[in-house]
Amino acid sequence: MCGTERSSHSIACLSNGSRANLPVIDLDPGNPAVFEEYWRRMGDKCRVDIPGCDLMSYKAPTGNVCWFLLPELEEAIRRLHRAVGNAVVDERHLVVGTGSTQVFQAALYALSTPASHKPIHVVSAAPYYSSYPEETDFLCSRLYKWGGDAKEYDAEKSGAFIEVVNSPNNPDGCMRQSVVNASQGKLIHDFAYYWPQFTPINSPADHDLMYFTFSKCTGHAGSRIGWALVKDREVAVKMTKYIELNTLGVSKDSQFRTAKIIKLLCNDYQKIGLNSSNNFFEYGNRVMAKRWKNLRDVIGRSDVFSLPTFERQYCCFLGRPSRPYPAFAWLKCKEEIEDCGSFLRGYNIEGRHGKRFGADAKYLRISMLSSDDVFYDFLDRLSAIQTFQQ
């Protein structure tokens, strides 16, 4: 942490007008810049090299349901899940998408019924990922429709539904299970954050339709690679059809690069084991642990904010107990402040407003994944605000 004390005093003394001139600290998006330093250190080992005549076809040389999935990517992803132990991959079809955003929409398409007279409701327990409602509704499809908080959903009255279970959950980091107690529901498990840097891995997830993303696994968000593990062949076929009609496949350049980076990650793990900061997940876990400790130290001295707390659990991958270190801090303002977003905006700190997650305005989602500079500037300014409030 850089210069907290000095800045605390100077910000605490500022007038409202002067605070508005502070540089904006934007912690709204979840861009995973935190992991860039690791890949910089890896240097040429994870450089990819693509000749001009390679990867030119729409198709992949595969007999797969997902006809555009590169075989080397499939092999790398299956190997990664086996190494990490976070998902069952045997007897699962693998469908690749342009980020988990596209995979989620492919899943909605695959689980809905065109012949049905009414759109199927898509629900998720609040606080839910802010993009689910918009991604579900923006095309005003007659196949599916956002149905709101899963905890409020009355399946008896409202009929068939898809429940999205995000575990650990964005924004609050909690581990989750489905909440709607009804047989006519279908489940989608969003495991974007079920990796050892963010949460203890307790067992391989084993559900009908689970999806993951390279963006949050290693931090390579720019590659736009997500994937689903799908038990039912027909669902995998329909998801593939969605991606065919939507984008005629998925970037081969990104698939190739993702395969190479995941392979490197698995090789390093097999060769050097965990007891080295050269292991990506060990490195990521330490970095996230340090950030959470620093944030909790600042919040602990505060009368203004609080954070969720998490129990220590055994992580099967790390082989030791670990706490969850979520990708986002679900910051809550105390009684006297109605709107956490507006309050922090007064100090030019941007987060994502609680209401966007189906929650109260007292909450604000703060990214824990920014670059070091941005994150420690944030802690710096947050310390100062607390001093000011007191």
Added chain:
Amino acid sequence: MCGTERSSHSIACLSNGSRANLPVIDLDPGNPAVFEEYWRRMGDKCRVDIPGCDLMSYKAPTGNVCWFLLPELEEAIRRLHRAVGNAVVDERHLVVGTGSTQVFQAALYALSTPASHKPIHVVSAAPYYSSYPEETDFLCSRLYKWGGDAKEYDAEKSGAFIEVVNSPNNPDGCMRQSVVNASQGKLIHDFAYYWPQFTPINSPADHDLMYFTFSKCTGHAGSRIGWALVKDREVAVKMTKYIELNTLGVSKDSQFRTAKIIKLLCNDYQKIGLNSSNNFFEYGNRVMAKRWKNLRDVIGRSDVFSLPTFERQYCCFLGRPSRPYPAFAWLKCKEEIEDCGSFLRGYNIEGRHGKRFGADAKYLRISMLSSDDVFYDFLDRLSAIQTFQQ
């Protein structure tokens, strides 16, 4: 052409049952394998190299409307259009998508009105690209709806519409203009094939919303890069929003590779000019010309098939007269054969059925972009069929 005579005789003598054992020649998809040889010859010049820590962000370092567009890709695309002279780029916003498939859907979203009570009709003159109806309707959107053949569209009766003008047109290779004569229409110009290898460039296209694709420009279909040139800022903003909600941006790896390859292509053109087979478009034009000559030779000896004919025109880019050499042959069977697709399937030749383009079963779309092996095997078998028919 390899071994036409020998094979002609052998196939001509085969029974129906034996014909079914011939290897399948699949000319249904438009995979542009024809250009791979050129890029192989270019060798290391167009190799791309991406360090593990690069291109990791969702965002691009740009002040652009399209917040995920890499500046080097924007620069390369504008330079390419200026060099080829096929589109006006000044005072146009550039929106990148995951192939022209996604760009088309982004355009539908941007030109429709969520507040409207009825979906806007999407029309295109038959024969139209077979994917337009399916891409428009597969999500059963209340924003837009496929309206069929633009020539049959009654705007007085049916109201607001979007007309897609594909020029040169897939499947028949004709140059086109809009056909619906009504003021309440919006236009999308699909210029996937408006490149010098496929058609003479007569002037820079100048329309409100025009789109192109890397897949057909250079043959790099696996990269899934398409782009739109958009006059109206609000339309570009809405298209960007669609891509944000649909895939949270576009592969940076592919954007980076596309920028490098286009830059190389432009550098070569500036350095060596056209009088060399090292110029991609000159090379492409010669290869397509040769294929069309060979196909016309075979069809010319036929009583069974016919092809569209095209006038020679001056190509401003090549600086000489050229004929159109479309990416697809729009093959027509003569009177005695009802269904061209079924007829050729009897010889294990697959094309795309005329009905999928809103046309007659007498037509079949045949890709002219396959690898040399496949294309010349096709000519070989086609020659034999004609012998058989006689």
